Amino acid sequence: MLKTFMYYGNNTTTDFEEIKKYDVVLTTYSTLTMDSRSLNHVMNTEWRRVILDVAHAIKNPNSKQSRVVTELKAKRRWVVTGFTSFAF
Known part of the structure:
Protein backbone atom coordinates (compact mmCIF):
# COMPACT_ATOMS: atom_id res chain seq x y z
CA MET A 1 0.00 0.00 0.00
CA LEU A 2 1.30 3.45 -0.94
CA LYS A 3 1.75 6.00 1.84
CA THR A 4 0.45 9.43 0.85
CA THR A 13 6.34 21.32 6.46
CA THR A 14 10.00 22.15 6.02
CA ASP A 15 10.96 18.74 7.45
CA PHE A 16 11.72 16.89 4.26
CA GLU A 17 13.13 13.92 6.15
CA GLU A 18 9.52 13.36 7.21
CA ILE A 19 8.23 13.73 3.65
CA LYS A 20 10.77 11.19 2.37
CA LYS A 21 8.89 8.54 4.34
CA TYR A 22 5.99 8.78 1.88
CA ASP A 23 5.59 7.20 -1.54
CA ASP A 35 4.53 28.69 0.07
CA SER A 36 7.80 30.60 0.15
CA ARG A 37 8.97 29.25 3.53
CA SER A 38 9.40 25.72 2.22
CA LEU A 39 9.68 26.30 -1.50
CA ASN A 40 13.48 26.06 -1.42
CA HIS A 41 13.24 22.58 0.10
CA VAL A 42 10.70 21.51 -2.53
CA MET A 43 12.78 22.95 -5.34
CA ASN A 44 16.04 21.39 -4.12
CA THR A 45 14.61 17.90 -3.70
CA GLU A 46 15.13 15.54 -6.62
CA TRP A 47 11.79 13.83 -7.04
CA ARG A 48 11.54 10.44 -8.67
CA ARG A 49 8.49 11.52 -10.64
CA VAL A 50 6.47 14.71 -10.91
CA ILE A 51 2.95 14.30 -12.27
CA LEU A 52 1.02 17.45 -13.08
CA ASP A 53 -2.72 17.21 -13.52
CA VAL A 54 -4.78 19.92 -15.22
CA ALA A 55 -1.95 20.62 -17.64
CA HIS A 56 -3.70 23.63 -19.15
CA ALA A 57 -2.94 25.44 -15.86
CA ILE A 58 0.69 25.76 -17.01
CA LYS A 59 0.19 26.43 -20.71
CA ASN A 60 1.49 29.99 -20.36
CA PRO A 61 5.27 29.56 -19.95
CA ASN A 62 5.55 33.09 -18.52
CA SER A 63 3.17 32.45 -15.61
CA LYS A 64 4.57 31.97 -12.12
CA GLN A 65 2.93 28.53 -11.85
CA SER A 66 4.54 27.38 -15.06
CA ARG A 67 7.98 28.68 -14.09
CA VAL A 68 7.85 27.05 -10.65
CA VAL A 69 6.80 23.60 -11.85
CA THR A 70 9.32 23.55 -14.69
CA GLU A 71 12.06 24.28 -12.16
CA LEU A 72 11.19 21.20 -10.09
CA LYS A 73 13.95 18.60 -10.22
CA ALA A 74 12.68 15.20 -11.28
CA LYS A 75 13.90 12.05 -12.97
CA ARG A 76 10.58 11.76 -14.81
CA ARG A 77 7.92 14.35 -15.65
CA TRP A 78 4.36 13.61 -16.63
CA VAL A 79 1.75 16.14 -17.61
CA VAL A 80 -1.81 14.90 -17.87
CA THR A 81 -5.12 16.47 -18.60
CA GLY A 82 -8.57 15.30 -19.38
CA PHE A 83 -11.89 16.59 -20.55
CA THR A 84 -15.15 15.24 -19.31
CA SER A 85 -18.42 16.00 -21.01
CA PHE A 86 -21.69 15.68 -19.17
CA ALA A 87 -25.13 15.50 -20.73
CA PHE A 88 -28.02 16.92 -18.71
Whole structure:
Protein backbone atom coordinates (compact mmCIF):
# COMPACT_ATOMS: atom_id res chain seq x y z
CA MET A 1 0.00 0.00 0.00
CA LEU A 2 1.30 3.45 -0.94
CA LYS A 3 1.75 6.00 1.84
CA THR A 4 0.45 9.43 0.85
CA PHE A 5 1.23 12.89 2.26
CA MET A 6 -1.07 15.84 1.57
CA TYR A 7 1.23 18.88 1.26
CA TYR A 8 -1.08 21.88 1.30
CA GLY A 9 -3.06 24.13 3.60
CA ASN A 10 -1.97 23.75 7.22
CA ASN A 11 -0.16 20.53 6.37
CA THR A 12 3.00 21.97 4.82
CA THR A 13 6.34 21.32 6.46
CA THR A 14 10.00 22.15 6.02
CA ASP A 15 10.96 18.74 7.45
CA PHE A 16 11.72 16.89 4.26
CA GLU A 17 13.13 13.92 6.15
CA GLU A 18 9.52 13.36 7.21
CA ILE A 19 8.23 13.73 3.65
CA LYS A 20 10.77 11.19 2.37
CA LYS A 21 8.89 8.54 4.34
CA TYR A 22 5.99 8.78 1.88
CA ASP A 23 5.59 7.20 -1.54
CA VAL A 24 3.31 9.95 -2.91
CA VAL A 25 3.26 13.66 -2.05
CA LEU A 26 0.19 15.56 -3.25
CA THR A 27 0.10 19.34 -3.52
CA THR A 28 -1.45 22.12 -5.56
CA TYR A 29 -0.09 24.62 -8.05
CA SER A 30 -0.95 27.48 -5.70
CA THR A 31 0.86 25.84 -2.77
CA LEU A 32 4.02 25.56 -4.85
CA THR A 33 3.84 29.16 -5.97
CA MET A 34 2.82 30.72 -2.66
CA ASP A 35 4.53 28.69 0.07
CA SER A 36 7.80 30.60 0.15
CA ARG A 37 8.97 29.25 3.53
CA SER A 38 9.40 25.72 2.22
CA LEU A 39 9.68 26.30 -1.50
CA ASN A 40 13.48 26.06 -1.42
CA HIS A 41 13.24 22.58 0.10
CA VAL A 42 10.70 21.51 -2.53
CA MET A 43 12.78 22.95 -5.34
CA ASN A 44 16.04 21.39 -4.12
CA THR A 45 14.61 17.90 -3.70
CA GLU A 46 15.13 15.54 -6.62
CA TRP A 47 11.79 13.83 -7.04
CA ARG A 48 11.54 10.44 -8.67
CA ARG A 49 8.49 11.52 -10.64
CA VAL A 50 6.47 14.71 -10.91
CA ILE A 51 2.95 14.30 -12.27
CA LEU A 52 1.02 17.45 -13.08
CA ASP A 53 -2.72 17.21 -13.52
CA VAL A 54 -4.78 19.92 -15.22
CA ALA A 55 -1.95 20.62 -17.64
CA HIS A 56 -3.70 23.63 -19.15
CA ALA A 57 -2.94 25.44 -15.86
CA ILE A 58 0.69 25.76 -17.01
CA LYS A 59 0.19 26.43 -20.71
CA ASN A 60 1.49 29.99 -20.36
CA PRO A 61 5.27 29.56 -19.95
CA ASN A 62 5.55 33.09 -18.52
CA SER A 63 3.17 32.45 -15.61
CA LYS A 64 4.57 31.97 -12.12
CA GLN A 65 2.93 28.53 -11.85
CA SER A 66 4.54 27.38 -15.06
CA ARG A 67 7.98 28.68 -14.09
CA VAL A 68 7.85 27.05 -10.65
CA VAL A 69 6.80 23.60 -11.85
CA THR A 70 9.32 23.55 -14.69
CA GLU A 71 12.06 24.28 -12.16
CA LEU A 72 11.19 21.20 -10.09
CA LYS A 73 13.95 18.60 -10.22
CA ALA A 74 12.68 15.20 -11.28
CA LYS A 75 13.90 12.05 -12.97
CA ARG A 76 10.58 11.76 -14.81
CA ARG A 77 7.92 14.35 -15.65
CA TRP A 78 4.36 13.61 -16.63
CA VAL A 79 1.75 16.14 -17.61
CA VAL A 80 -1.81 14.90 -17.87
CA THR A 81 -5.12 16.47 -18.60
CA GLY A 82 -8.57 15.30 -19.38
CA PHE A 83 -11.89 16.59 -20.55
CA THR A 84 -15.15 15.24 -19.31
CA SER A 85 -18.42 16.00 -21.01
CA PHE A 86 -21.69 15.68 -19.17
CA ALA A 87 -25.13 15.50 -20.73
CA PHE A 88 -28.02 16.92 -18.71
